[in-house]
Amino acid sequence: xxxxxxxxxxxxxxxxxxxxxxxxxxxxxxxxxxxxxxxxxxxxxxxxxxxxxxxxxxxxxxxxxxxxxxxxxxxxxxxxxxxxxxxxxxxxxxxxxxxxxxxxxxxxxxxxxxxxxxxxxxxxxxxxxxxxxxxxxxxxxxxxxxxxxxxxxxxxxxxxxxxxxxxxxxxxxxxxxxxxxxxxxxxxxxxxxxxxxxxxxxxxxxxxxxxxxxxxxxxxxxxxxxxxxxxxxxxxxxxxxxxxxxxxxxxxxxxxxxxxxxxxxxxxxxxxxxxxxxxxxxxxxxxxxxxxxxxxxxxxxxxxxxxxx
Amino acid sequence: xxxxxxxxxxxxxxxxxxxxxxxxxxxxxxxxxxxxxxxxxxxxxxxxxxxxxxxxxxxxxxxxxxxxxxxxxxxxxxxxxxxxxxxxxxxxxxxxxxxxxxxxxxxxxxxxxxxxxxxxxxxxxxxxxxxxxxxxxxxxxxxxxxxxxxxxxxxxxxxxxxxxxxxxxxxxxxxxxxxxxxxxxxxxxxxxxxxxxxxxxxxxxxxxxxxxxxxxxxxxxxxxxxxxxxxxxxxxxxxxxxxxxxxxxxxxxxxxxxxxxxxxxxxxxxxxxxxxxxxxxxxxxxxxxxxxxxxxxxxxxxxxxxxxx
Numbered sequence: 001x002x003x004x005x006x007x008x009x010x011x012x013x014x015x016x017x018x019x020x021x022x023x024x025x026x027x028x029x030x031x032x033x034x035x036x037x038x039x040x041x042x043x044x045x046x047x048x049x050x051x052x053x054x055x056x057x058x059x060x061x062x063x064x065x066x067x068x069x070x071x072x073x074x075x076x077x078x079x080x081x082x083x084x085x086x087x088x089x090x091x092x093x094x095x096x097x098x099x100x101x102x103x104x105x106x107x108x109x110x111x112x113x114x115x116x117x118x119x120x121x122x123x124x125x126x127x128x129x130x131x132x133x134x135x136x137x138x139x140x141x142x143x144x145x146x147x148x149x150x151x152x153x154x155x156x157x158x159x160x161x162x163x164x165x166x167x168x169x170x171x172x173x174x175x176x177x178x179x180x181x182x183x184x185x186x187x188x189x190x191x192x193x194x195x196x197x198x199x200x201x202x203x204x205x206x207x208x209x210x211x212x213x214x215x216x217x218x219x220x221x222x223x224x225x226x227x228x229x230x231x232x233x234x235x236x237x238x239x240x241x242x243x244x245x246x247x248x249x250x251x252x253x254x255x256x257x258x259x260x261x262x263x264x265x266x267x268x269x270x271x272x273x274x275x276x277x278x279x280x281x282x283x284x285x286x287x288x289x290x291x292x293x294x295x296x297x298x299x300x301x302x303x304x305x306x307x308x309x
Numbered sequence: 310x311x312x313x314x315x316x317x318x319x320x321x322x323x324x325x326x327x328x329x330x331x332x333x334x335x336x337x338x339x340x341x342x343x344x345x346x347x348x349x350x351x352x353x354x355x356x357x358x359x360x361x362x363x364x365x366x367x368x369x370x371x372x373x374x375x376x377x378x379x380x381x382x383x384x385x386x387x388x389x390x391x392x393x394x395x396x397x398x399x400x401x402x403x404x405x406x407x408x409x410x411x412x413x414x415x416x417x418x419x420x421x422x423x424x425x426x427x428x429x430x431x432x433x434x435x436x437x438x439x440x441x442x443x444x445x446x447x448x449x450x451x452x453x454x455x456x457x458x459x460x461x462x463x464x465x466x467x468x469x470x471x472x473x474x475x476x477x478x479x480x481x482x483x484x485x486x487x488x489x490x491x492x493x494x495x496x497x498x499x500x501x502x503x504x505x506x507x508x509x510x511x512x513x514x515x516x517x518x519x520x521x522x523x524x525x526x527x528x529x530x531x532x533x534x535x536x537x538x539x540x541x542x543x544x545x546x547x548x549x550x551x552x553x554x555x556x557x558x559x560x561x562x563x564x565x566x567x568x569x570x571x572x573x574x575x576x577x578x579x580x581x582x583x584x585x586x587x588x589x590x591x592x593x594x595x596x597x598x599x600x601x602x603x604x605x606x607x608x609x610x611x612x613x614x615x616x617x618x
Contacts, residue, residue, distance in 0.1 A: 087490040181396040184533045205514040208531065217528040217605050222517065224493045256608035287610075294610045296526050299565035301596075301603045 002041040002066065003245045004138070005032050006106050006131045007121020007234070009046040009070065013081040013095075014230055014273060016088070021228070024274035025056045027078060028121030028144065031231035034278035035238025035265035036119075037063040038286060040245035043112045045069035045131075049077035049100045059279045069109050075100040088226045108134040117245050119237060120164075122146050125156035132163050140250065142166040142241055143195075144233065150177050161194035168199045168237050183208065199240070199259070201233050209259050214252060218259040219297065221267035221289065228273050232266040235278075239265030264289045311350040311375065312554045313447070314341050315415050315440045316430020316543070318355040318379060322390040322404075323539055323582060325397070330537070333583035334365045336387060337430030337453065340540035343587035344547025344574035345428075346372040347595060349554035352421045354378035354440075358386035358409045368588045378418050384409040397535045417443040426554050428546060429473075431455050434465035441472050449559065451475040451550055452504075453542065459486050470503035477508045477546050492517065506564070508549070508571075510542050518568050523561060527568040528606065530576035530598065537582045541575040544587075548574030573598045 012026030033042045041064040048054065048070060061067055076099035084091045106127055114136050120128040120143040128143060143164040149157050150173060157177070161167065167190055175181055178189035187198040187210035198210045204226075206219040239261035247254050264286055268277045321335030338355045345351045350373040357363065357379060370376055385408035393400045415436055422444050429437040429452040437452060452473040458466050459482060466486070470476065476499055484490055487498035496507040496519035507519045513535075515528040548570035556563050573595055577586045 181398075182533060182535070184531050202514065205511065206526075206528070208528075215531060215605055216608075217515075217531075219515070219517075219526040219528070222493050222524060222526075224491060226491070253609060257611050260608055260610075290610045294608070296524055297606045297608075299525075299569055299603070299606075300562060301569075301599045302566050 001116040001245070002043045003036055003117045003119055003241050004043045004045065004108070004112050004115035004135065005029050005036070005119045005121065006045040006108075006128075007032060007119075007123060008078050008101060009044075009048050009052070010078040010080055010101075011052070012230060012274065013079070014228055015083040015094075016228055017084065017086050018227070019273070021273040023079070025053075026080065026231060026274060028123075028231075028234045030057070030275060031234035031269065032119055032121060032238040032241075033060050033065055034275040035235040035269070036242035036245070037065050037238075038265075038278070038281060038283065039239070039242030039261065041065065042242075043069060043115060045106055045108060045112065047071045047073055047100050047104045049073060049075045052077045066112075069107075069112055071107065073100040077101075082230070084229065088229060091229075106131050106134070116140070116248070117241060118142070119241050120144065121234065121237075122149075125149050125153045125160045128160055129156065129163070132160075139248075140165050140241075140244060142168060142237065142244075144168050144237060145173065146170075147173055147176055158193060161190065164195045166197040166199060167195040168201060168233070168240070170233065171200050171202045174198070174200050184210070197255070199262070201236060203229075203232075206263060207236065207259060209255060211252075211255070216252075216256050216259055218263045218293070220263060221293065222296075223267060223270065226270045229270050230273075231275070232269040235269035236262040236266040239263070260290060260293050261286075264293065310425040310554070311352045312345055312426045312428055312550050313352045313354065313417070313421050313424035313444065314338050314345070314428045314430065315354040315417075315437075316341060316428075316432060317387050317410060318353075318357050318361070319387040319389055319410075320361070321539060321583065322388070323537055324392040324403075325537055326393065326395050327536070328582070330582040332388070334362075335389065335540060335583060337432075337540075337543045339366070339584060340543035340578065341428055341430060341547040341550075342369050342374050343584040344544040344578070345551035345554070346374050346547075347574075347587070347590060347592065348548070348551030348570065350374065351551075352378060352424060354415055354417060354421065356380045356382055356409050356413045358382060358384045361386045375421075378416075378421055380416065382409040386410075391539070393538065397538060400538075415440050415443070425449070425557070426550060427451070428550050429453065430543065430546075431458075434458055434462045434469045437469055438465065438472070441469075448557075449474050449550075449553060451477060451546065451553075453477050453546060454482065454486075455479075456482055456485055467502060470499065473504045475506045475508060476504040477510060477542070477549070479542065480509050480511045483507070483509050493519070508568070510545060512538075512541075515572060516545065516568060518564060520561075520564070525561075525565050525568055527572045527602070529572060530602065531605075532576060532579065535579045538579050539582075540584070541578040544578035545571040545575040548572070569599060569602050570595075573602065
């Protein structure tokens with residue numbers, strides 16, 4: 001089986017304080033698949049214009065991605081340009097040109113409709129509904145969104161929550177969606193509307209998984225250089241869902257590991273522009289970073305101390 | 310043996326969106342000792358005015374704190390008033406009245422001078438130097454500071470670093486002190502100037518310990534209500550140094566646990582005003598939260614997966 005992933009396929013122009021990249025591969029589906037295909041097969045659905053360098057995605061096909069759901073249409077591909085601030089903490093959007101993405105109507109190819117796991121990348125909630133209308137009883141539906149849809153399409157987004165098992169969302173977006181400043185309460189608000197699991201992404205500070213009666217915290221990997229943060233959240237989702245797909249398990253031990261794979265993939269994403277870091281990334285390097293995460297979080301709880309109070 | 314702790318002893322007036330407290334016990338030495346005495350004996354050095362309700366510190370003496378280093382002088386105690394923002398993320402200082410603290414000259418009582426571990430609370434670097442001039446070869450000197458001293462007393466602070474084993478500092482302060490926006494580089498900059506260990510505190514996001522060739526990450530405890538963040542950093546230091554004192558160990562396993570005790574004490578600190586939460590806090594509740602921290606961070610690294618790449 002494979003993960004069905006529906007999202008944007010874009011060209012990004014990125015400026016950082018150190019370097020810049022012009023019209024490189026980007027978009028939520030591309031970042032997601034770059035990470036997820038290292039762990040499991042992925043079926044990609046999206047749309048590109050006739051200017052898109054589709055051979056740039058060959059490395060995904062080589063890793064077992066099925067790209068037959070990528071529709072090529074006359075016109076320009078989705079284009080995004082942004083400039084990161086000096087400390088990489090924030091960014092300004094310089095351009096957003098939707099191109100053929102403006103009329104995107106996801107068509108899920110027949111063989112994709114029985115996918116076990118589904119990832120709804122950050123697109124309009126109405127399109128995310130459309131995707132779910134076309135798939136047959138998937139086991140796990142994971143979903144991302146952004147402030148733009150929370151502000152402009154709240155009703156459609158909230159009704160979508162009821163069809164979602166795992167919502168992956170930034171901390172600020174979780175607060176905005178729930179109108180709760182406290183993340184514990186925000187995640188509870190979201191979980192009451194459908195998802196069994198809420199993964200709150202906190203950028204360099206890591207991520208928290210909130211489930212029924214437990215939670216799990218994974219830090220961000222401390223890097224000396226953050227080269228380009230674009231796509232880190234989608235790569236997090238790719239690592240997470242890649243592990244869910246390859247194990248077919250949502251038990252707590254596997255969900256914990258899924259969180260760590262998420263943070264690992266997010267940490268690789270920011271080491272280079274675009275999806276460059278993933279093209280020749282090895283499972284060995286991933287497992288090595290897994291051990292580093294274990295090393296930097298593991299401790300023995302220690303109860304054998306002299307009673308003082 | 311005991312930890313020698315030198316810092317402010319203050320009265321705080323605190324307003325939060327939910328409640329307010331007027332002239333309650335505060336100051337870095339008081340918060341530190343409230344947490345540390347749960348794990349190890351503490352010797353407190355500081356100054357109060359004749360308006361200070363010293364009997365409020367009886368609970369510290371009951372837990373084996375030696376308060377004989379607290380000097381009582383004619384005049385007003387150090388007073389701080391602040392108001393927290395709606396999301397508890399920031400605060401405005403409404404008043405800072407130094408009172409007798411303005412002329413504070415730490416005098417370390419003779420029996421305190423051979424303390425094994427020393428905590429220099431957030432006071433002027435010149436006074437932190439004065440304290441170290443009076444103690445005899447302590448094993449571990451831990452130190453806190455703040456942006457005020459980084460801006461106004463940089464030279465004295467940087468020369469102090471060479472006399473410090475563990476610097477505990479907020480993320481923004483670490484960046485400011487080192488002029489490095491990246492925390493890995495910032496901690497390296499600091500470690501090159503003296504401390505073997507740098508603990509970077511990130512508030513609700515937890516803390517990172519940077520040592521020679523390893524690091525350790527502890528999250529903040531996710532609370533549904535943050536009642537009053539005042540003093541959480543000092544309580545973190547108290548938990549950390551309390552564990553160092555009671556074990557006499559700086560090996561990596563114990564430093565990891567020290568980090569967790571720090572975050573545990575920080576999480577208790579914010580549950581009530583002032584040091585209220587520590588007055589009847591039990592070791593049992595602390596160890597229970599230790600298990601919760603373990604529960605929310607532990608995972609098994611998993612290498613037995615099918616090779617895909």
